[in-house]
Amino acid sequence: MNLKxxxxxxxxxxxxxxxxxxxxxxxxxxxxKRVESAARRYDYRxxxxxxxxxxxxxxxxxxxxxxxxxxxxxxxVFADFIAGAGEVYARxxxxxxxxxxxxxxxxxxYREIAARGSVxxxxxxxxxxxxxxxxxxxxxxxxxxxxxxxxxxxETINWVDVNNRRAFERATNFLLDFGHRRIGLVNGLExxxxxxxxxxxxxRALEARGxxxxxxxxxxxxxxxxxxxxxxxxxxxxxxxPTAFLASSIISAxxxxxxxxxxxxxMGRDISVVIHDDDLGYMKxxxxxPIYTATRSSVRAAGRLCAELLLDIIAEPGQNPRHxxxxxxxxxxxxxxxxxxxxxx
Amino acid sequence: MNLKxxxxxxxxxxxxxxxxxxxxxxxxxxxxKRVESAARRYDYRxxxxxxxxxxxxxxxxxxxxxxxxxxxxxxxVFADFIAGAGEVYARxxxxxxxxxxxxxxxxxxYREIAARGSVxxxxxxxxxxxxxxxxxxxxxxxxxxxxxxxxxxxETINWVDVNNRRAFERATNFLLDFGHRRIGLVNGLExxxxxxxxxxxxxRALEARGxxxxxxxxxxxxxxxxxxxxxxxxxxxxxxxPTAFLASSIISAxxxxxxxxxxxxxMGRDISVVIHDDDLGYMKxxxxxPIYTATRSSVRAAGRLCAELLLDIIAEPGQNPRHxxxxxxxxxxxxxxxxxxxxxx
DNA sequence: AACATCAGCCAAACCGCTTTGGATTTGATT
DNA sequence: AATCAAATCCAAAGCGGTTTGGCTGATGTT
Numbered sequence: 194m195n196l197k198x199x200x201x202x203x204x205x206x207x208x209x210x211x212x213x214x215x216x217x218x219x220x221x222x223x224x225x226k227r228v229e230s231a232a233r234r235y236d237y238r239x240x241x242x243x244x245x246x247x248x249x250x251x252x253x254x255x256x257x258x259x260x261x262x263x264x265x266x267x268x269x270v271f272a273d274f275i276a277g278a279g280e281v282y283a284r285x286x287x288x289x290x291x292x293x294x295x296x297x298x299x300x301x302x303y304r305e306i307a308a309r310g311s312v313x314x315x316x317x318x319x320x321x322x323x324x325x326x327x328x329x330x331x332x333x334x335x336x337x338x339x340x341x342x343x344x345x346x347x348e349t350i351n352w353v354d355v356n357n358r359r360a361f362e363r364a365t366n367f368l369l370d371f372g373h374r375r376i377g378l379v380n381g382l383e384x385x386x387x388x389x390x391x392x393x394x395x396x397r398a399l400e401a402r403g404x405x406x407x408x409x410x411x412x413x414x415x416x417x418x419x420x421x422x423x424x425x426x427x428x429x430x431x432x433x434x435p436t437a438f439l440a441s442s443i444i445s446a447x448x449x450x451x452x453x454x455x456x457x458x459x460m461g462r463d464i465s466v467v468i469h470d471d472d473l474g475y476m477k478x479x480x481x482x483p484i485y486t487a488t489r490s491s492v493r494a495a496g497r498l499c500a501e502l503l504l505d506i507i508a509e510p511g512q513n514p515r516h517x518x519x520x521x522x523x524x525x526x527x528x529x530x531x532x533x534x535x536x537x538x
Numbered sequence: 539m540n541l542k543x544x545x546x547x548x549x550x551x552x553x554x555x556x557x558x559x560x561x562x563x564x565x566x567x568x569x570x571k572r573v574e575s576a577a578r579r580y581d582y583r584x585x586x587x588x589x590x591x592x593x594x595x596x597x598x599x600x601x602x603x604x605x606x607x608x609x610x611x612x613x614x615v616f617a618d619f620i621a622g623a624g625e626v627y628a629r630x631x632x633x634x635x636x637x638x639x640x641x642x643x644x645x646x647x648y649r650e651i652a653a654r655g656s657v658x659x660x661x662x663x664x665x666x667x668x669x670x671x672x673x674x675x676x677x678x679x680x681x682x683x684x685x686x687x688x689x690x691x692x693e694t695i696n697w698v699d700v701n702n703r704r705a706f707e708r709a710t711n712f713l714l715d716f717g718h719r720r721i722g723l724v725n726g727l728e729x730x731x732x733x734x735x736x737x738x739x740x741x742r743a744l745e746a747r748g749x750x751x752x753x754x755x756x757x758x759x760x761x762x763x764x765x766x767x768x769x770x771x772x773x774x775x776x777x778x779x780p781t782a783f784l785a786s787s788i789i790s791a792x793x794x795x796x797x798x799x800x801x802x803x804x805m806g807r808d809i810s811v812v813i814h815d816d817d818l819g820y821m822k823x824x825x826x827x828p829i830y831t832a833t834r835s836s837v838r839a840a841g842r843l844c845a846e847l848l849l850d851i852i853a854e855p856g857q858n859p860r861h862x863x864x865x866x867x868x869x870x871x872x873x874x875x876x877x878x879x880x881x882x883x
Numbered sequence: 884a885a886c887a888t889c890a891g892c893c894a895a896a897c898c899g900c901t902t903t904g905g906a907t908t909t910g911a912t913t
Numbered sequence: 914a915a916t917c918a919a920a921t922c923c924a925a926a927g928c929g930g931t932t933t934g935g936c937t938g939a940t941g942t943t
Contacts, residue, residue, distance in 0.1 A: 236653055238653045238654045238655070240591070240654075240655060241587075241654055241655070241656045242586075242587045242588070242589075242590035242591040242596065242656075243587070243591050244587075245587035246585070246587040246588050246591055251587065253635075258620070258621070258624070260621055261819075264819065265819055266819030266820045267617050267618065267620075267621045267819060267820070268617075268820070269614060269617055269818075269820045269821070271617055272612050272613075272614055272616055272617045273612065275603070275612075275636065275638065276603070276605055276612045276638050278638075279603070279636065279637065279638025280638060282638075283637065283638065283639070288635055288637075288656070289635065289636045289637070289638070290598075290633055290634065290635055290636075291620065291624065291634045291635075291636050292624065292628065292633075292634070293620065293621050293623075293624025293625060293627075293628060293634070294628070305583075308581055308583045309583045309585075309586055310583070310585060310586070311586045311587075311633070415820075416820070417819075417820050417821070417822060418820075418821060418822065419822055419824070419825055444820060444821065447792060451829075454799065473614075474606075474609065474610055474611030474612060474762075475611045475612070475613070475614045475760075475761070475762050475763075475789060476614075476762070476763060476789065477762060477763065477764050479764070480764055484796075493610075
């Protein structure tokens with residue numbers, strides 16, 4: 194069923210039917226009711242291609258999902274982020290368009306998407322410090338929101354981010370207060386902006402207490418169980434092993450935990466662990482009481498916020514850039530305790 | 539840059555330029571070269587809306603991602619599945635369109651997608667036994683491939699599935715051969731077709747040896763760490779605890795493992811664990827040597843196969859229904875051993 | 884009664900592409 | 914030289930919507 198048929202059946206012009214359905218005032222309430230009920234009866238849906246051609250809007254948002262070229266993995270937070278964003282799109286009649294791309298080819302993918310003009314806006318995932326995609330999209334003039342930040346051009350663009358530095362500074366201070374002096378950082382790849390900030394928070398807390406930074410206690414790898422395991426095992430095997438770990442995700446924390454168990458230690462008693470918890474649906478940090486002490490910030494909520502912000506920008510262009518800096522909660526779990534034989538807080 | 543401008547610049551008609559770019563023979567090689575180089579120079583891309591309007595094809599595939607209404611979780615295998623399918627789409631110039639939907643509203647979502655006609659085909663996720671979506675899509679005539687099976691209409695439709703029954707039957711036999719007699723099944727929700735088949739495989743193996751089925755040893759919940767933990771803890775606390783577990787995913791296995799550790803037992807020594815391993819990129823089952831003994835089948839590969847099959851069907855309609863039944867590998871890890879004090883295999 | 888106003892509707896143009904049905908030119912054939 | 918076929922190219926008609934610029938008839942004003 195298309196517009197032509199529908200209007201023929203109604204004995205009306207296409208103009209009137211289109212206007213009736215799109216809420217224009219030049220149509221009497223009586224006819225509008227009649228048109229709407231007919232549209233429902235015949236299950237009429239405007240063809241999206243035709244509509245986009247006529248209006249210039251595609252009612253679609255593009256997401257580019259980078260796949261790590263090195264390890265063929267796609268970041269597991271995407272599932273939750275997408276779920277959050279998808280909710281918002283569904284509520285607003287928007288479509289989500291996904292492109293899966295090796296992470297060394299992202300620029301090309303964005304350029305491609307922009308040139309084809311098949312979306313009204315883009316959400317940028319996994320920004321690097323000083324990310325070239327930002328300049329690209331700004332030049333093109335395609336509305337976009339960055340999930341995370343890019344360090345340099347922050348003022349001029351729209352983004353939603355967790356206050357990663359603050360979160361890790363707090364987590365580190367928490368451990369320091371417990372008397373821990375050697376804290377192992379099991380971070381994500383520090384080519385990612387968020388991982389860089391987390392390390393900054395960690396370092397800042399240590400330096401504020403006049404503690405030296407030990408490169409042996411800082412790992413930066415993909416956030417997988419295996420990487421977490423390897424990093425923690427290496428640190429634990431060193432002459433001066435850490436008494437606590439700070440892990441960048443609940444998944445790498447699983448590896449950290451395995452290394453701890455392997456070493457014959459008990460988490461929460463012999464050794465403390467604090468994680469950053471993205472509050473993933475399928476990887477909850479416990480139920481009522483958290484398993485791990487954590488800095489927590491829901492990535493699904495971030496997805497929602499990014500999508501809402503983007504739709505808002507599309508609806509009302511020309512606003513000043515907007516930023517949402519979310520603070521992570523510090524939740525207490527059973528994975529932390531005083532440093533064994535430590536000096537105390 | 540659109541066709542009209544491009545052809546004006548070239549001093550050719552839109553017809554000729556369009557034909558040159560789409561590989562039609564009615565155009566001399568010389569002009570084709572000229573057109574192609576101009577298209578490249580001006581970075582011309584045909585407008586997808588216009589193209590789809592003119593051709594009737596959208597060059598897009600729809601995926602509906604159900605979100606559990608009960609626990610707000612989206613199945614973590616999607617990330618990998620989508621990565622696999624996305625590769626194939628990218629190679630073939632197709633777009634992926636995602637819709638995120640509460641899992642009690644999926645039918646409506648499919649109907650909506652079909653009515654709007656914004657995709658050339660659909661991949662059906664998470665089929666239930668005798669799933670109504672299959673009938674719906676068949677009626678509508680939209681090409682589709684099911685990831686998994688629906689038990690009843692299997693012969694008439696296209697699907698890609700792992701031989702789940704066989705996999706779990708083999709896994710159970712493996713444990714039985716080791717002398718285990720009480721094996722706890724930590725399954726996914728058995729409203730899912732794949733989970734049902736897994737239980738069937740488990741039961742069949744037990745019955746083949748004349749062993750009674752104990753409902754206390756069968757759990758069927760969402761495949762989260764927490765659910766796995768709860769199920770395993772309950773079973774371990776029972777009067778006659780299991781000496782082995784069969785877990786439906788590496789994530790619920792993490793919970794099983796936590797319950798085992800909590801009970802003061804050592805996995806692989808005191809108690810055995812076999813898992814089904816979807817070979818998720820961010821949740822690898824070890825590196826060289828698997829952590830868990832597992833039935834392994836890459837969900838990412840399944841995504842690739844589903845997409846390839848669907849594109850094939852779209853390109854050549856009217857073929858007989860095609861089925862791909864993938865066999866899972868049984869890989870040996872360090873999580874299994876003989877039943878303690880058991881009768882031996 | 885003459886005129887302006889306005890609500891309600893419509894015909895036709897347009898969005899950017901593909902494709903049908905010629906038109907023109909070229910080269911070979913007789 | 915006349916004829917025919919093949920090779921190239923083009924104008925125009927869709928595809929299914931939205932939107933511009935009228936047109937008509939009823940109402941209100943003077």
